[in-house]
Amino acid sequence: MPDVTEYDDTPYADGPATTADGPATTATTATISPASSHARSGAPRQGSAAAVGRNGARRLPAAAIPRFADRHIGPDPSSQREMLDALRVESLAALTDAAVPASIRDHDLDLPAALSEPAVLAALRAFGSRNRPVSSMIGLGFHPAVMPGVIQRNVLENPAWYTAYTPYQPEISQGRLEALLNFQTMITDLTGLAVAGASLLDEPTAAAEAMQIAFRTAKGSRATFLIDADTLPQTVSVVATRAEALGINVVVADLAAGLTAVGPAQLDAAFGLLLSYPGPAGVLRDVRAVIASARERGIVVTIAADPLALTLLRAPGDLGADIAVGSTQRFGLPLSFGGPHAGYLAVRKGLERSLPGRLVGVSVDADGAPAYRLTLQTREQHIRREKATSNICTAQVLPAVLASMYAVYHGPEGLAGIARRIHGHAVRLAEGLRAAGVTVVHDAFFDTVLAAVPGRATQVVADALARGVNLRLVDDDHVGISCNETTGQAELEAVRSAFGVGPEATAGITWTGTGTGTEIRTGAWTGSVAAANDHLVARADQADQADQADQADQAADEPVALPAELVRTDPYLQHPVFHDHRSETAMLRYLRRLSDLDLALDRGMIPLGSCTMKLNATTEMAAVTWPEFADIHPFAPLDQAAGYLAMIQDLERWLAQITGYAGVSLQPNAGSQGELAGLLAIRAYHRDHAVPGSVVRNICLIPSSAHGTNAASAAMAGMRVVVVSCDDDGNVDLNDLARKARANADALAALMVTYPSTHGVYEEGIGQACAIVHEAGGLVYVDGANLNALVGLARPGQFGADVSHLNLHKTFCIPHGGGGPGVGPVAVVEKLLPYLPNHPLRPEAGPATGVGPISGSPWGSAGILMIPWAYIRMMGADGLRRATSVAVLNANYIAHRLHPYYPVLYAGRDGLVAHECILDLRPLTKLTGVTVDDVAKRLIDYGFHAPTMSFPVAGTLMVEPTESEDLGEIDRFCDAMISIRAEADKVGDGIWPRTDNPLHNAPHTAQMVTANEWSHAYPRSVAAYPVASLRAAKYWPPVRRIDGAYGDRNLVCTCPPVGSFAAEPVDEQILAGAR
Structure with missing residues (x-):
């Protein structure tokens, strides 16, 4: 790395901070291990003048470094004093002593002392230097992609976009609602289905949600879900995790020859079918006959489809599918060691009211003008609770916005051009391998070549890695190679060489592209890391130019491996929004116009109760776009992710310390998924400790004041909800709790309670409530939604709780992004550690005895874990x-x-x-x-x-x-x-x-x-x-009050005609045209 100015990373050597109470108590100082920070260098200590550090760089004295906590906390000491005087309270300590019950107050946290912002950035750089980005052609649902710089700078790095909340107040959310409507339009056009939601957490969870739609839709008592064997392994496992709790039987079978591979009894019991198009093996099959046969039997058919492939292939809806799911990661989103990425789910007409999560629709405001809002909200957990279509709350809005803007930026011609270039690379790679005598298993494919190399697969993969390319080891005899947007000549030549294919074998075959990103991934890049992503974009532009030149030469005889019957011929993305922003000036102004429509934290306070809309500091966000973190494939060899793993280990340890639990899993990629993981752990614990012949423990006690996700998650975990009353003061009624615990003692699984309560009070009886449930044989789940009132004062794992989920997008500063991404870690006591989530492709990501994966990536949304790590490290x-x-x-x-x-x-x-x-x-x-x-x-x-x-x-x-x-x-x-x-x-x-x-x-x-x-x-x-x-300074809302009922009655969930937004109000006929 180039020389930079160094900073003393001594934990704030300038002495303790000042608060309204006087000097703050000095934080516990812990030794910083090499895994937690960069190596020390005998730095000068407090009071020293500027000195020379490593590499001759100038070192600033510690006293010159501002304290981050004083920046994060809004009121300064004088303001705190003014507020305390108004409350007639002597000090902050006196206030918390009075508010927080003495019975739950805890000791000081054992965390490393706070570092300055520059020191934390240096520590993150050190983590990044331990990662080793390598050109990844592994596939398995994750592909390197290029985010256009105008989108990165003006959306991903723009607080007007990333600090916004879920658009429940639509009048001040028209910008991101339009972006989400673009996303929905993009998905419905590409999938050929009627309605798409505004993103889901990832492809595997979208497939699990599709299974649940099919289960609710199917007639009779059928309870078997069929999955084609050529499906992403993480998808199969996530679906199986969900299915087990719901009593659904999952059957995985090779359906290449049709449904005859399934036994008659299983076929009669089947309610749903999941096919992949294409699957991880890369093969493209005409699945129309399988779909027709399934639908004749009343089986609801889901296709998991790559949206980039759908720019060249017939749409799932055109093939007869009822539902389509997938990931939009290829639309400009970085790998980020597994996420966050926006999943999608689209359905045929008639299933829209079964959709999970957010759905954006078009309505009218008080003047009759078109306006966007979240529609059909009565499906969702915050209204229907245990009867909701899903427990989804936070989804992946910011990644969905990025993906939609990628489509706006490139348009249909640009997307198809990227897809053709990727496909062309795969075809020419296959031809080169065949010419050298290597067996290519499939003739029809989009981007993935499956090569048979009997007994040599491990060596081929190792040889490719030595040349700077990751390939997929399928088994001892097969290697998978997935081409992507950044694939170029250098990568293809490295792959060819790894297979032992000499130059003579590829004579006459044109190799296009310029090796986008190869210099960085092989270590030849010598510029600053900050410039690396700009370099990637520039190299992609060069690749485009080279590809255009190649296409001119090859237009007459372009090799293809797409079956003629599956080639797409119908138009898509015809709305003007996908055509009008070709220049960067136009794109920049479009993004600015949309952000100006919204009110986010960059404009003013968002005082949403139970949502914790706190500062998302710039330093915390800095590392998200660094290539050292962004370019790591989740299934790359783990030595390429050493920095990630060290950071994750820190964060798991710190969160366990903050909450008082024995261990933490970071895999759940939303609070709702953390809830489900915690409840599945409780369920599995009771199952393993049940007395033979005893009643199944499946009753979950939930206070009437609980968040809607609690009841929805309990239902998804196969539990029955029994509501506990609250007393006149808003507390859980302990008498009612005791009665219902006794009445359901044999079947009691858990109490699920939020603390402090959703009534905004530290309930005095929380310890007694835990004791009541434990005495009846149940376990206690404390919802961590309000953890911002506990950190440093009390720890759920120490006052009686057995499990909690945390919202890192609340308490620990990950921005809400307009409705995601989030991270919802699950934390548990010692006896529940064996039941944390695990992963089929990463044994290191959880216990072998775990409940299965909750999300598709081993460590969930790993690409944003730097944010809470930096927050905790700077706060101490x-x-x-x-x-x-x-x-x-x-x-x-x-x-x-x-x-x-x-x-x-x-x-x-x-x-x-x-x-x-x-x-x-x-x-x-x-x-x-x-x-x-x-x-x-x-x-x-x-x-x-x-x-x-x-x-x-x-x-x-x-x-x-x-x-x-x-x-x-x-x-x-x-x-x-x-x-x-x-x-x-x-x-x-x-x-x-x-x-x-x-x-x-x-x-x-x-x-x-x-x-x-x-x-x-x-x-x-x-x-x-x-x-x-x-x-x-005045914020002007772009629309007047929106008519919610109109939008629900007149469902329009794709981009309306541009004429709808004329200066004069529109009438019913225009909106009818949009429909």
Whole structure:
């Protein structure tokens, strides 16, 4: 690596931080092992002048380095003092002592002391240097791809995109909703099916969701799911994990010759079938006869399809499939050691109401103009709970946006050109191998060549690796080679040489491309790492130019290995959005226009209760796009990922320490999947420890206030939900819990409870609740959604819980990305360690006795684990504790300021809340007619995302400010809420009519307030600038209030015609045209 300025990585040698309480307690200092940080070098210590470090680089004195925790925590010491005085509390310590029950408060965390931002970047560089990116032609669902620089810089690295929340407030989310509608349109066009969702977690989980759709759709009591043997092994395993809990029998069979390979009894019991197009072996088969035979038997057919291949191949819908699933990783997303990548799921007409997860639709706003929103939400877990179609909450919105923009950038011709180039490389590789006497197993393929080399496969793979290329070892006799967007002449020649094919064998065969990325992957690249990705993009452009020249020569006789009957002839991606942004200027402005439509954390506080929208620091995000992390294949030899593994080991150890558990699995790639993993661990534990002949333990007790995912996850884990009541103070009713635990003692599996509660209170009886369940033979699952109120103060694993999932996209600073990616690790006590997730292709990723894989990648969304690692490493134990304490302070300050205007529904001991509070708007609604929805939409006019609406109690707002918001922003929010109360009182007093006031008409667009005519009962200035500070910086929503019911009744889930967005409102006929 080139020389850089070095920084002293001594843990903040400038002394302890100052807080509102005075000097902070010094964090526990732990020795930093080589796996945790770069090697030390005898650096000068506190008070030393600038010195010379390694390689002669200048070393800055530690005193010059700012403390990260002071940047992360919004209120400075004087602001904290002001808030504490308002609460009449002596100190932060006194506040947390009063709020958090003494029975659960824990000791100091044993974590490494905090490092500075430069030191953490240096440590991440050290991890990266231990990774070894190699040109990967392994395939298995993961392929190197090139993200256009304009997309990387203006989406992936842009906080306007990555700090946004799930678009439940559609009026302030039109930009990312449009991007997601582009994604849905892209998928429906390529798959030839009617409706596609707005992303799923990955391809294997999408296949598992498809199985569940088929199971719900099938008639009768059939319970067998068929999978063709040529299917990704991780997909087979994830589907099997889901199926086992639901009592579904999975049968894997070679269906190349049709359904005759399945026994008659199994065929009669089959409700669903999964085929791959193409599969990991690369072969392309005409599956129409198999599909027709299956559908005659009432079997729902799913095809797992590569969307890039579908630019050349007939669409699954055209072949007769009911459902299509897959991954959009090839659409510009880096390998990232397995994720995050956006999965997709599309269905034929009639199955749309069974879709899991988010679905974007077109509706109209108050002026009749088209507007986007999440549609058919009654399918989802936050409404239907255990009856939901899925437990999915966080999906993969940001990766889906990136994939959709890749399609916008390239258009249909560009995508087909990339696919043709990849296919051409594979064809010429196969021809070269055949010419040298190597048997190519399949004649028809898209990008993957399966070569038979009896007894030599291991040696061929080793020889290729020595030449800088990873191949797939299928078995002792076969090697798989998957070409990709970055494949060029250098890679192909390395593969040819590994097979022992001499130059004479390929005489007359044209080799196209320029070896994109080879210099970097083989270590010949000598520039800075920061420039490496730009280099990759530039080399891809060169490859395009070379390919165009080759195509001119080969146009008359281009070799193909696509069966004629499977070649695509119908058009796709015909909407103008996939054609209008060819220049980088146009693309840049399109991305900017969309981001300007949205309100994200880069504009203001998002005080969503139970969502923890805290700072996503730039330093934490930095390593996500570094090639040392981005270019590692999840199934590459593990010595190529040594830096990843060391970082993962650190993070697992730190999270176990923070939560008080014995071990952690990072595989679940969302909180919902962490929940499922934890419940499956409980289920497996009870199964293994059951007395012969005893009742199956399958009852899950869940409080009525719980998150909807809890009940949905319990149902997916094969459990029956029994609801436990809450008392008048919002606590779990311990008497009702005891009654139901006793009544179901023989069958009790678990209690699933959130702590602090979803009512925003540290419940005093959590230890007693755990004891009640344990006494009845059950285990306790503590949902980690509210862990931001516990870190450094209490640990679930030490106050009675047996398992928790964590949300690293909440508590540990991974950005929400508009609805994903997330990471939902599962943490367990000692006796549950044998039941953590594992993986069929990576024994190192979990115990052999584990419940099976929860996601397709061994370590889940590994490519964003650098973010929580950096956060914990920069905060240290003391910083984490202070962050939690300030989160509690901010919430209590808001409750204090707003209580005179909106009653705080629940409070704990001494009238204190935890890290969030619930404002009761029901009295206001009764008095004035102003609803919680009116207040939420009016907050947009004040420049705020609304708090969580009507959860866990209808007619309320749940407010969570987090520790990252400073006093100025908190006061601005409180002032807005107080002003809104005054506006509501004017409605109640009859000054403004109930149907014509700034709350009823909110939000107000610029078009509305600048219209020639204004006939409302209040002035334009009240509509636009209700407080003076807005005149300096005003967010204008692009649409007025959206009609949700209209969008559900008139389902449109693809891009509407451009004419729909004319200056004048559209009518029903235009939207009908969109349908």
